[in-house]
Amino acid sequence: MKNIIIDTDAGNEIDDQFALAYLLLSLKFDSDTLSVKNLGDSHQLSAITLAPYKHSYIYKNERDRATLMRHSRNEVEAVCDLCGFDSKNFIFDGSLGYIDKGSADMQNAAADKIIENAKKGKEKTIIIAIGAITNIALAITKDPSIAQMLDVIWLGTNQTTYYSVKEFNFKQDKKALKIVAESMADLTIVPAWSVASHLYVSNEIGELYLKGKGELGNYLHELLLKFDKGTILSGKKIWDIGAVAALLFREAARLFDKTLLNKYAAMKIKNVKGFTVSDGGELIDDAHEKDVKMVVGFKAQEVLRDFFEKLDKHSKEKCG
Numbered sequence: 001m002k003n004i005i006i007d008t009d010a011g012n013e014i015d016d017q018f019a020l021a022y023l024l025l026s027l028k029f030d031s032d033t034l035s036v037k038n039l040g041d042s043h044q045l046s047a048i049t050l051a052p053y054k055h056s057y058i059y060k061n062e063r064d065r066a067t068l069m070r071h072s073r074n075e076v077e078a079v080c081d082l083c084g085f086d087s088k089n090f091i092f093d094g095s096l097g098y099i100d101k102g103s104a105d106m107q108n109a110a111a112d113k114i115i116e117n118a119k120k121g122k123e124k125t126i127i128i129a130i131g132a133i134t135n136i137a138l139a140i141t142k143d144p145s146i147a148q149m150l151d152v153i154w155l156g157t158n159q160t161t162y163y164s165v166k167e168f169n170f171k172q173d174k175k176a177l178k179i180v181a182e183s184m185a186d187l188t189i190v191p192a193w194s195v196a197s198h199l200y201v202s203n204e205i206g207e208l209y210l211k212g213k214g215e216l217g218n219y220l221h222e223l224l225l226k227f228d229k230g231t232i233l234s235g236k237k238i239w240d241i242g243a244v245a246a247l248l249f250r251e252a253a254r255l256f257d258k259t260l261l262n263k264y265a266a267m268k269i270k271n272v273k274g275f276t277v278s279d280g281g282e283l284i285d286d287a288h289e290k291d292v293k294m295v296v297g298f299k300a301q302e303v304l305r306d307f308f309e310k311l312d313k314h315s316k317e318k319c320g
């Protein structure tokens, strides 16, 4: 059984809530769209860890980091509850500060949980990381021996062809990415622009596929409406489900043949040799031996369809 940890800053935006729900529902239901059967037979969620963040789009005036982390915990608890997952003893607070700023908390429950999982598993622990990558870097710094037992899928940076790579998750803690990229951990990066940015849910889509889809659907719909600008196609990029999708696409490929990844899983990945972060905070390559996997594209509409199908199944199950 492969252990999965999801590391989230759920109090920041709304996409983490979708990603957590997508992961929990994907452990429960087969995917008709992506041809992934029984993910829950081979994978289990073993912890939810909370990442630092410095401001919130949904708790607008809040700046206190400890309060922001409590907001994340509340959001995680709410989504787990609506998915029928008992989150008691599953949520672990992470660092409030960043390695970049020299303010990271070396002692934190999230990093300890990551270390514990990496050490106990026969197989690598998968970490779906959808915030600043601080907790994972801290775990590796604290016990470098665990790095080779980590398989990190991180939503962050932008494609290098985009005008800037300084995306929110990356720019909060660049040194953390440097530590993870240069470690022995497997690292798959799902860039925000222009990969996850295709995962756009407009109000019109929300009306059709979120609203009325059980309590979970209504909760996610309410979150979406926080970004309603009252215009046609107003909505939100649900970036973070891209990291869960990368795991599902990979599983779809594993079930067929890895060499057929692009054909069956509809996700294109390139290997970047020696990928890391320069002292000046820029993304560079050829700096060391390890390959990092960079997702350069996937069929976003398949991901959204898969998510909405699973949400529909869940709502029907809950209703009766």
Ligand SMILES: [Ca+2]
Pocket: 008, 009, 010, 012, 013, 015, 016, 130, 131, 240
């Ligand atoms: Ca996030």
